[in-house]
Amino acid sequence: MRSISDEIFKSIELKIINGELKAGDKLPSENELCKIWNTSRVSVRPALERMMALGILKKVRGGGTYVSASDSPYSLSPLLAFAIFRDESIRDILIFRKVIDVGIVKGCAANRDDDNLKQLKLCLEEMEHSLASEDRVKFNEADLEFHMEIARGSKNPLNVKVYEMLRHIIRKNQININVMLGISSSIKEHRNIYTAIEEKKKKKKTFF
Numbered sequence: 001m002r003s004i005s006d007e008i009f010k011s012i013e014l015k016i017i018n019g020e021l022k023a024g025d026k027l028p029s030e031n032e033l034c035k036i037w038n039t040s041r042v043s044v045r046p047a048l049e050r051m052m053a054l055g056i057l058k059k060v061r062g063g064g065t066y067v068s069a070s071d072s073p074y075s076l077s078p079l080l081a082f083a084i085f086r087d088e089s090i091r092d093i094l095i096f097r098k099v100i101d102v103g104i105v106k107g108c109a110a111n112r113d114d115d116n117l118k119q120l121k122l123c124l125e126e127m128e129h130s131l132a133s134e135d136r137v138k139f140n141e142a143d144l145e146f147h148m149e150i151a152r153g154s155k156n157p158l159n160v161k162v163y164e165m166l167r168h169i170i171r172k173n174q175i176n177i178n179v180m181l182g183i184s185s186s187i188k189e190h191r192n193i194y195t196a197i198e199e200k201k202k203k204k205k206t207f208f
Helices: 004-017 030-037 041-053 077-085 090-111 114-133 136-153 157-172 174-181 183-203
Strands: 057-060 064-067
Touching (some): 004 030, 030 041, 041 057, 090 136, 090 183, 114 136, 136 157, 136 183
């Protein structure tokens, strides 16, 4: 059974997704939300704090709480990601990522610059070092950043947004994902992706 705080979170979430609340809109004050929900700040405040932690809302000192602007560093992608993928299994999410990976890797191979390749190599090296030192946290972050850099290298902002959404979901389930895929096989797969991106640009051949 969901708590009142969860219900408030869910209500605001749906209003944003449905367009009732848009980027830049001001939320009712905590006191007003307490009256709307017939509850106390003990329930209202945690819901707002969770949304601010996700970057969905932002608090302006002396000015209230607002829906984050879509072009701010804190986009709505975490919220949309959880909304879209809430009921999907980890396996389904990974299959989805694998399907879109094909096109995005192609785009990166065709459009990446030397800086993209350098960043991919740094991520790959960080993954290898983290594997050797058994630092799962650093390994996971390097893995996620590797895929984000592929999206950036494609030079398509939509790819970046899609991967940003996936990153929030995958980070939340990273431990289970590592168990399912195996870290060693993941390193090998990432090396192959890096080589394909590097060589396709250099030789102008199709690797996919």
